[in-house]
Amino acid sequence: MPDDPQIWIQILLGYIHDLSIAVYLGGAVAMEFVLGPAQTSIPPAQAQVMGQKTSDRFLWLAWGSLILILITGALRLERLDMLNVTWPFFESPLSLSESYGRTVGTMFVLWCVLAINGALVTFRFRPRLAGKIAPGTSAAQVTSNQAGRIAAATWIQRLTRADLAITVVVALLGASLKWGGLL
Ligand code: HEM
Numbered sequence: 001m002p003d004d005p006q007i008w009i010q011i012l013l014g015y016i017h018d019l020s021i022a023v024y025l026g027g028a029v030a031m032e033f034v035l036g037p038a039q040t041s042i043p044p045a046q047a048q049v050m051g052q053k054t055s056d057r058f059l060w061l062a063w064g065s066l067i068l069i070l071i072t073g074a075l076r077l078e079r080l081d082m083l084n085v086t087w088p089f090f091e092s093p094l095s096l097s098e099s100y101g102r103t104v105g106t107m108f109v110l111w112c113v114l115a116i117n118g119a120l121v122t123f124r125f126r127p128r129l130a131g132k133i134a135p136g137t138s139a140a141q142v143t144s145n146q147a148g149r150i151a152a153a154t155w156i157q158r159l160t161r162a163d164l165a166i167t168v169v170v171a172l173l174g175a176s177l178k179w180g181g182l183l
Contacts, residue, residue: 103181
């Protein structure tokens with residue numbers, strides 16, 4: 001059992017990093033392989049409400065874990081004496097001339113892609129799923145709203161799928177760091 005409190009901090013940061021990854025990846029897997037297929041066997045109107053409610057809840061989990069992944073990742077680098085608050089901010093091996101630095105750099109870029117995708121789902125596509133039909137709405141308007149909702153749902157599905165693939169790749173890169181990086 002480690003006596004050094006610094007080691008306990010490293011263990012805790014790694015633990016939160018891994019738990020957050022498990023929540024993010026597990027959530028994306030459940031959406032893709034459990035909820036998505038199950039939705040095809042219920043009536044479209046109910047599937048839409050279910051999709052909306054589950055993505056509302058999933059987004060909280062996804063944002064919480066994404067933020068924790070970044071914070072714990074950066075703190076781990078700081079604890080490993082690779083990142084600091086004074087110029088030039090990065091210490092070896094965290095430079096692009098080294099495999100470790102290239103791997104962490106790629107992980108950070110892919111994390112940014114996940115955050116952009118999350119923002120697109122949260123602020124652009126998810127609001128389009130909502131909306132009750134107000135009295136007096138024309139048939140043409142109802143059809144056009146419905147088409148907009150289907151397009152938004154399709155985009156959410158595509159982005160969730162892409163996030164899943166990206167996270168699997170980043171997890172591989174993360175696992176390689178202990179051995180000096182993969183790129
Ligand atoms: C979705 C994004 C990410 C995933 C899926 C991911 C995954 C992983 C995995 C599987 C590990 C190996 C297990 C472990 O030691 O905990 C790891 C380690 C690590 N990750 Fe992440 N990670 C992500 C983002 C980040 C980011 C953005 C940073 C930096 C800001 C980062 C920094 C680290 C560090 C420093 C380690 C430990 C490396 C070592 O032992 O030398 N991770 N990550």
